Amino acid sequence: MRMDVSKLAAIDVHVHAEVSCCDQEDPIFGEFLDASTRYFKADRRRPTIPETIAYYRARNIGFVMFTVDMEAGTGIKRMRNEEIAEAAAANGDVMIAFASIDPHKGKRGAIEARDLIEKHGVKGFKFHPPLQDFDPGDPMAWPLYEVIDHYGLPAIFHTGHSGMGTGMPGGGGIRLRYGQPMLVDEVAVRFPNIRIILAHPGWPWTDESLSMALHKPNIFIDLSGWSPRYFPPQIMRYANTQLGDKFLFGSDFPLIPPDRWIAAYDEAGFKPELREKMLKGNAARVLGLQ
Structure with a gap:
């Protein structure tokens, strides 16, 4: 079952x-969820995967x-990537599975990544350097x-401030410096x-992200985690001029509902002709759906 972007x-x-x-x-992980619930003023009860699928459908x-x-x-036991991949395989009209593998797992992690792609249909990967405690440019x-890179898949890298750990003693042990976007520039150079x-x-390195997206054809920005009404002004300026093809809609659900994000987007001042691109067209291209 393949996602039909036109629908x-x-x-x-x-x-x-x-x-x-x-x-x-x-x-x-429960302690981190408690802290992020306070930070985002969200519901402590998080939706299950089937509930999320029903919500988006x-x-x-x-x-x-x-x-x-x-x-x-962090020592937190991970959720199995296969659990997400199985749900996506059964709901491919609305859902795409990305995997997450701790880079500290080295070659064992690389073998797992290959198996997830070839045997479970994973379509991309997610990295969160502050939570995973690594410099994204580290060999x-x-x-x-x-x-x-071999399979030519997309990868999402968390950048900027981390809501996870905010307000916890020592920030939950999370080092914000690993969220600096420029650290990912090395990845873009070596793995085009x-x-x-x-x-x-x-934020607080927004200009680095914009510079990288302007400079590197293989770098894009998703605008998740913030309501568009609070975007730094340079986001709007570059979206409406040079980088209209580089921005993607992301909500950070369940912490920010997509309905609320889209409603704020429509009031933020983006050019009307950007709406289709930013809400789905750019993503379809990056995800290989078009």
Whole structure:
């Protein structure tokens, strides 16, 4: 079952899976969820994967879903990538599965990535350097990048401030410096077949993300995690001029609902001709749907 872009109202490239249908909530992860709930003023009860699928199908919105494997950085037991891939295989009209593998797993992680692509139909990868406690340009991660580059798949990198860990003692041990967008520039240079998506406006390094998207053909930006009404002004300026083909709709669901994000987008002042591109056209191209 393949996603028909022409029948969708939008494509959300940034949706989290935080509740496993098979495993109990990790108690350490629960502490992070408590903190992010306070920070985002969200519902502590997170939706299951089937509930998320039903939510997006009711709105006729396609979406990319992933978890974050951060076992080395936090000790949190990860959700199985296969669980998300199986759901996407059964709901391909609205759902695409990305995998997450902790780069500290080295060659073992690279083998897992290959198997997830070839045997489970995974269509991309998600990295969260602050939570995974690594510099994205570190050669430690190259075996994993080499697999992604070989298959020419997209990869999402968290950039900027991390809502996860905000307000916890020591920020939950999360080092914000690994969210600096420019650290991903090395990845774009060495692995040009990876379509890199810099997640979020990248604050407080927003200008770095814009520079990289302007400079590198394989770098894009998803605008998840923030309501468009609060975007730094340079986001609007570059979207309406040089980078209209580089921005993607992402919500950060379940922390920000797509309905609320799209409503704020429509009032933010983007040029009308950008709406189709930013809500689904650009994403369709980056995800290989067109």
